[in-house]
Amino acid sequence: xxxxxxxxxxxxxxxxxxxxxxxxxxxxxxxxxxxxxxxxxxxxxxxxxxxxxxxxxxxxxxxxxxxxxxxxxxxxxxxxxxxxxxxxxxxxxxxxxxxxxxxxxxxxxxxxxxxxxxxxxxxxxxxxxxxxxxxxxxxxxxxxxxxxxxxxxxxxxxxxxxxxxxxxxxxxxxxxxxxxxxxxxxxxxxxxxxxxxxxxxxxxxxxxxxxxxxxxxxxxxxxxxxxxxxxxxxxxxxxxxxxxxxxxxxxxxxxxxxxxxxxxxxxxxxxxxxxxxxxxxxxxxxxxxxxxxxxxxxxxxxxxxxxxxxxxxxxxxxxxxxxxxxxxxx
Amino acid sequence: xxxxxxxxxxxxxxxxxxxxxxxxxxxxxxxxxxxxxxxxxxxxxxxxxxxxxxxxxxxxxxxxxxxxxxxxxxxxxxxxxxxxxxxxxxxxxxxxxxxxxxxxxxxxxxxxxxxxxxxxxxxxxxxxxxxxxxxxxxxxxxxxxxxxxxxxxxxxxxxxxxxxxxxxxxxxxxxxxxxxxxxxxxxxxxxxxxxxxxxxxxxxxxxxxxxxxxxxxxxxxxxxxxxxxxxxxxxxxxxxxxxxxxxxxxxxxxxxxxxxxxxxxxxxxxxxxxxxxxxxxxxxxxxxxxxxxxxxxxxxxxxxxxxxxxxxxxxxxxxxxxxxxxxxxxxxxxxxxxxxxxxxxxxxxxxxxxxxxxxxxxxxxxxxxxxxx
Numbered sequence: 001x002x003x004x005x006x007x008x009x010x011x012x013x014x015x016x017x018x019x020x021x022x023x024x025x026x027x028x029x030x031x032x033x034x035x036x037x038x039x040x041x042x043x044x045x046x047x048x049x050x051x052x053x054x055x056x057x058x059x060x061x062x063x064x065x066x067x068x069x070x071x072x073x074x075x076x077x078x079x080x081x082x083x084x085x086x087x088x089x090x091x092x093x094x095x096x097x098x099x100x101x102x103x104x105x106x107x108x109x110x111x112x113x114x115x116x117x118x119x120x121x122x123x124x125x126x127x128x129x130x131x132x133x134x135x136x137x138x139x140x141x142x143x144x145x146x147x148x149x150x151x152x153x154x155x156x157x158x159x160x161x162x163x164x165x166x167x168x169x170x171x172x173x174x175x176x177x178x179x180x181x182x183x184x185x186x187x188x189x190x191x192x193x194x195x196x197x198x199x200x201x202x203x204x205x206x207x208x209x210x211x212x213x214x215x216x217x218x219x220x221x222x223x224x225x226x227x228x229x230x231x232x233x234x235x236x237x238x239x240x241x242x243x244x245x246x247x248x249x250x251x252x253x254x255x256x257x258x259x260x261x262x263x264x265x266x267x268x269x270x271x272x273x274x275x276x277x278x279x280x281x282x283x284x285x286x287x288x289x290x291x292x293x294x295x296x297x298x299x300x301x302x303x304x305x306x307x308x309x310x311x312x313x314x315x316x317x318x319x320x321x322x323x324x325x326x327x328x329x330x
Numbered sequence: 331x332x333x334x335x336x337x338x339x340x341x342x343x344x345x346x347x348x349x350x351x352x353x354x355x356x357x358x359x360x361x362x363x364x365x366x367x368x369x370x371x372x373x374x375x376x377x378x379x380x381x382x383x384x385x386x387x388x389x390x391x392x393x394x395x396x397x398x399x400x401x402x403x404x405x406x407x408x409x410x411x412x413x414x415x416x417x418x419x420x421x422x423x424x425x426x427x428x429x430x431x432x433x434x435x436x437x438x439x440x441x442x443x444x445x446x447x448x449x450x451x452x453x454x455x456x457x458x459x460x461x462x463x464x465x466x467x468x469x470x471x472x473x474x475x476x477x478x479x480x481x482x483x484x485x486x487x488x489x490x491x492x493x494x495x496x497x498x499x500x501x502x503x504x505x506x507x508x509x510x511x512x513x514x515x516x517x518x519x520x521x522x523x524x525x526x527x528x529x530x531x532x533x534x535x536x537x538x539x540x541x542x543x544x545x546x547x548x549x550x551x552x553x554x555x556x557x558x559x560x561x562x563x564x565x566x567x568x569x570x571x572x573x574x575x576x577x578x579x580x581x582x583x584x585x586x587x588x589x590x591x592x593x594x595x596x597x598x599x600x601x602x603x604x605x606x607x608x609x610x611x612x613x614x615x616x617x618x619x620x621x622x623x624x625x626x627x628x629x630x631x632x633x634x635x636x637x638x639x640x641x642x643x644x645x646x647x648x649x650x651x652x653x654x655x656x657x658x659x660x661x662x663x664x665x666x667x668x669x670x671x672x673x674x675x676x677x678x679x680x681x682x683x684x685x686x687x688x689x690x691x692x693x694x695x696x697x698x699x700x701x702x703x
Binding site: 298 | 511
């Protein structure tokens with residue numbers, strides 16, 4: 001029982017890390033008033049760009065180094081996902097296209113780009129691997145990971161898992177303690193007022209959307225190069241993860257710190273179907289297993305309803321979320 | 331306001347954006363045609379860049395994906411019927427500014443109960459009763475899936491975009507569970523009632539999909555009339571424009587929201603019925619195949635006019651059929667479809683800007699004062 005509990009946690013935390021990146025990125029984006037439903041597409045772009053660059057580096061370099069590999073993969077993932085965010089930003093901010101529809105189109109596009117070019121990388125095989133990149137991204141902390149159970153549960157993940165926690169704390173500080181963060185929230189709550197106060201609404205929206213997309217992209221990168229053991233295969237899995245990240249944003253009520261435990265909770269719930277039976281020592285039919293997998297989504301719905309019911313001001317979405325800003329329309 | 335601004339800033343901005351009040355019909359058509367042509371050019375550059383093939387040759391292969399022979403054409407019509415049906419279902423909700431992102435789930439639920447009726451009553455009920463049961467069950471299931479988020483929206487103003495999105499995955503789980511039970515020890519569910527063909531739409535005039543197409547054509551006209559000429563349709567418009575106005579006018583906003591979503595969900599349920607009985611004769615978690623999301627884009631771009639929806643659906647189906655034709659002829663992969671579609675959608679979405687707004691370049695401002703009102 002104890003060992004399967006540990007195995008459960010060790011599955012839940014990496015899973016949570018993927019959607020934590022997605023959710024943190026989307027929080028930044030939504031704080032500027034942009035509801036980007038393109039998160040799954042952006043995670044595809046980031047994940048694929050990271051994988052492809054690492055793969056070709058490993059293949060072409062005569063003596064590939066792990067550090068260079070990590071840097072290249074991260075850079076490419078950031079650039080690709082930022083470009084995805086830029087498409088969305090240009091269409092919704094400059095051209096004021098509908099945000100929901102643009103986001104959905106971006107999801108289609110990102111998934112298409114990743115899987116289309118993915119087939120060239122696969123070159124006929126059902127999957128390809130970037131083992132060096134995986135080793136570098138999944139490297140455990142050198143000494144503390146050997147500390148028995150504690151080492152296994154807390155210290156046995158790749159560096160991006162800890163970076164996600166640091167990022168959540170940094171975002172909390174940024175959004176609540178810095179002028180730029182307060183300005184960004186003002187833009188999301190009421191762009192007209194922010195504009196009148198001399199804040200450059202367009203610039204904030206662009207930066208937040210692109211930065212948010214870049215963070216989402218790291219989630220995709222983490223999925224491919226760490227969680228999925230550095231294996232690329234044509235997949236629909238990232239799409240489901242992306243939507244789960246969007247759900248997590250609601251669950252956190254737009255607060256980065258909540259994303260930390262929320263993401264791990266989602267990870268636990270997601271893997272519940274596999275580990276709960278063995279922890280409790282019962283057997284569950286495979287049909288029930290399918291049913292249990294709706295739990296993270298049900299929890300999100302409950303949170304959504306509770307938040308709308310309590311109407312507490314600090315738990316509401318940014319007031320102008322989803323609405324394009326046009327200065328002359330006031 | 332603009333005069334004051336000109337006095338304070340030294341230089342006039344290079345370009346200013348001004349809202350356009352109601353572009354004329356030819357203008358709208360011209361903007362959209364230009365957008366699609368530009369998108370095709372970008373797609374051609376993409377195709378050439380990746381494959382080095384002559385884009386014009388590729389486009390002619392693409393044309394063949396829909397028009398090369400009657401079978402291809404009937405597949406295209408079948409897919410068109412599915413996509414359009416969901417688009418039609420979404421139109422009332424979107425017109426009410428209710429973001430029903432949950433079509434995927436509503437379709438799945440409709441399809442699931444259709445499949446259940448086929449499996450458990452297929453051999454005991456006479457055909458007309460069986461079809462009636464399937465229809466009623468699918469309508470009820472779809473409507474229920476639309477009702478749940480609508481009730482919460484109407485009473486507590488719960489965010490419907492995210493609620494309906496989550497409902498998709500709840501539906502997916504339920505379908506996975508039920509197909510798991512129905513297939514028993516078999517590895518997959520397979521075609522339902524393969525021997526008896528109970529609950530299968532019959533082929534009419536040699537075409538398997540005739541009934542699907544007829545139903546969707548009827549729905550196209552019915553929903554167009556419902557939105558444009560009925561009292562309900564008017565109420566939906568008012569609620570969509572402004573809930574407060576609707577309230578002052580004595581419209582029961584809660585009732586309109588719930589009623590409209592019942593209708594929207596019900597038509598999605600019918601679509602599930604058409605998919606299971608008329609197209610796949612089976613159910614799986616991918617029965618809706620992402621069309622629920624594509625239909626959102628269709629409904630939005632068509633501005634809730636079901637006939638425009640038919641046009642846009644046709645364009646998208648033509649593209650996706652064409653792209654899969656390209657992938658088989660040039661041995662590319664079918665994900666080219668998603669890229670080509672994505673680019674076209676970006677261009678059409680971006681082109682809306684030039685319908686709603688006007689650009690005024692530096693030095694052209696005096697014209698504004700003449701035209702301005």
